[in-house]
Amino acid sequence: MRIAQALTIAGSDNGGGAGIQADLKTFQELDVYGMTVITAIAAQNTTGVQGVFPISYEGIAQQLDSTGDDFKPNAVKTGMLYSTEIIQLVAEKWRHYEWSNLVIDPVMVAKGGAPLLQQQAIQTLITELIPHAQITTPNIPEAELLTGMSIRSLSEREEAARRLVQMGSTYALIKGGHDTGGMIVDVLYDGQSFHYLENIRIVTPHTHGTGCTYSAAITAELAKGSSVLAAVTTARAFIQAAIEDELGIGAGHGPTNHFAYQRRQRGEK
Ligand SMILES: Nc1ncnc2c1ncn2[C@@H]1O[C@H](COP(=O)(O)OP(=O)(O)OP(=O)(O)O)[C@@H](O)[C@H]1O
Ligand SMILES: Cc1ncc(COP(=O)(O)O)c(N)n1
Incomplete structure (x- = not known):
């Protein structure tokens, strides 16, 4: 049996809703063999982050090697x-091992x-890593910090996507989760044209790790050979199902439901 393989370089969320735990669950659900390089241990739960403990430079370098x-x-x-040092290290190893299909969340x-x-x-993210990206997936506040512009309107979202592509990311996906309003619009730009992924906003506190899960689903689909547009489309359906079929875990912002998409594909509730 041949199986697509994907690697996540990320932090650990002991609560299992974000970070490498969310990534691995998503890879598994989408039939992709998952591997990890852990950059930091974040002690957290659905009420917040209680501590961040970075892994040593040598520890990360050795995991990458x-x-x-x-x-x-x-x-x-x-x-x-x-940190800057970790980004520089990842960029160096990226070139050394000639990996492909880089998804930057x-x-x-x-x-x-x-x-x-x-x-x-x-x-450092802008100069060292984004030029290697197949796709970069900021939410609106992250896109503002990366591009140095404020983003209110749809046209500003498009301009931010253009700037990310100018920085060297082949595709840019500006996520709309932080917007207000009944519909959420994610804007995908390929350097020439825009694609708009529109979905109904689900009213729920359980959105912890949505960005991690979404980008992991994109990564899994790219690993299996999908085009970027097809990967983002499947990933958007994956995250919509994961938010919609909430698990209700924890007292605060709970994790999304990583089982939901495949259960729906199988016709189960
Ligand atoms: N309430 C919601 N209903 C439907 N889709 C949502 C909701 N919240 C987030 N999403 C979707 O999930 C994806 C990621 O959301 P968002 O833009 O909030 O990213 P993020 O801030 O990186 O996520 P996180 O910080 O939780 O990891 C986006 O496609 C967004 O549209
Ligand atoms: C290790 C790790 N990585 C990413 C996030 C972001 O997820 P969120 O914005 O939903 O808290 C997180 N909380 N922890």
């Missing part, structure tokens, strides 16, 4: 990278406001 020396992932995603701040990327590392 142990992975790269033996495995050939068909796609790679990055989530919480935390530029994780900066957790839902409750805890910083997951040091302020000064944003510029």
